[in-house]
Amino acid sequence: MCSNIAIGNYVRIKNQAAIGQVISIHLHKVLIAFGKLHFYLPLQSVENVTFPSSIRKNRSLSNNLTIDTRSMPADPILDLHGFNKAQALCALEKFLNHALLLGHCRLKIIHGQGKGILRSAVRHYLNGHPLVKGITLQSPVHCMAGMTIVEI
Numbered sequence: 001m002c003s004n005i006a007i008g009n010y011v012r013i014k015n016q017a018a019i020g021q022v023i024s025i026h027l028h029k030v031l032i033a034f035g036k037l038h039f040y041l042p043l044q045s046v047e048n049v050t051f052p053s054s055i056r057k058n059r060s061l062s063n064n065l066t067i068d069t070r071s072m073p074a075d076p077i078l079d080l081h082g083f084n085k086a087q088a089l090c091a092l093e094k095f096l097n098h099a100l101l102l103g104h105c106r107l108k109i110i111h112g113q114g115k116g117i118l119r120s121a122v123r124h125y126l127n128g129h130p131l132v133k134g135i136t137l138q139s140p141v142h143c144m145a146g147m148t149i150v151e152i
Contacts, residue, residue, distance in 0.1 A: 004048060005030065011046040018101040019049055034101055077108040085121045092122060096131050096152065105152055113146040122148055 005011060005022060011032060012019045020032040020039075029040045078095040080088045092109065099107050111118040126132045126148065136149040 005043065005046065010049050012049050013041065014045055014047055016098075016102065018103075037101070075106050075108050076102075076104055077110060079110045080118055080122070081110065081112055083118070085117060088118050089121060089125055092125060096129065096150075100131055100152060107150040107152065109148045109150060110146060111148065119146070119148070126150060 005025065007022050007024060009022045010019055011022055011030070018034055020034040023031040023033050023038065025031075025043065028043045030043050030046060031038055031040050032046065076095070076099055078091065080091065083091060088111070095107070095109075109122055111122050113119075123135065123137065126135050131152045132150055134151045136151075
């Protein structure tokens with residue numbers, strides 16, 4: 001399947017909804033444009049797609065990125081229970097990037113209540129992150145002291 005991927009083709013990351021365009025191929029890596037974002041990905045992690053009109057009718061962020069909104073859950077959730085601080089921040093960065101690619105604008109991050117180490121690390125990280133428009137620290141109505149809600 002990877003052998004028929006060529007420059008200019010539209011591809012998607014396997015098991016994802018984001019569609020991008022192949023910019024270049026070098027060895028076993030492919031450079032894909034998702035709007036203004038460019039990513040190098042392993043060649044075997046992408047697959048060719050046709051551009052059916054049903055997907056085009058969904059939300060289009062630019063000429064090169066189309067999101068099929070039918071396959072998106074309401075608010076993605078990242079559960080950081082059991083992670084140390086470094087693992088949590090690495091997972092959080094990946095989560096933010098994937099959410100952006102898939103067109104999500106509201107995310108839920110579960111860090112737990114505990115001693116507050118993950119909560120403070122996550123919130124400090126989010127406060128300085130360029131993708132983050134805002135965070136909701138707690139919602140006493142919903143008893144969510146162990147969760148941070150992020151708007152991107």
